[in-house]
Amino acid sequence: MGSFYYAQLNEENIVIGISELSGEVSNEKLIRIDNFNENLLGKKYENGEFIEVPKTEEELKEEKLQELKQKYLTFIKEADLLGDTAEKERLQQEYLQKKAEIENA
Missing domain, CATH: 1.20.5 (Single alpha-helices involved in coiled-coils or other helix-helix interfaces)
Structure with a gap:
């Protein structure tokens, strides 16, 4: 039994958390990723990619x-x-x- 990793998105599609779950889920605010990658935090999910968000x-x-x-x-x-x-x-x-x-x- 493996783990499933997800990037959790907020309303603006910005990654606000990384989760390791025991099963697959279907939720538009949870994007399946290959591994537990904290470097995605703060990035925006757009057109199937995680992109840097320019800082104010x-x-x-x-x-x-x-x-x-x-x-x-x-x-x-x-x-x-x-x-x-x-x-x-x-x-x-x-x-x-x-x-x-x-x-x-």
């Missing part, structure tokens, strides 16, 4: 903010662990400045 300016800005936050969190935590208060404060100010630049771009 807001989504791109949010990604940049998240990357910036992760980068600075590491630096700030390290400075804090080392007890370097001046460096920690400098990094916090630098982060806030770069964050504002992205938000106001």
